[in-house]
Amino acid sequence: MEAQEASTYFCLCYGKVDLSANVSVDKTQELETKHHVGRNINQEGLIDQAGMTNHTDDELEMLEGLVGRKVPFV
Secondary structure: OOEEEOEEEOOOOOOOEEEEEEOOOEEEEEEEOOOEEEEEEEEEEEEEEEEOOOOHHHHHHHHHHOOOOOOOOO
16 A cells, blocks of 8 residues: 555455545445455545556565465465
């Protein structure tokens, strides 16, 4: 997750989440994935598709390895 002045970038690398913006919590987008679903949330609360930004699969594998787990996409 990365917060900018005009928008917020969110990536669900794997798992499931109900995503909404602070300005429109009544509009929820259910996301579920085994390998990266990126979203941009703008100031008006609109949620748009986005690519994978500023992180890699190698980083996720390293982080999961620290706690003895494997990522689901290996």
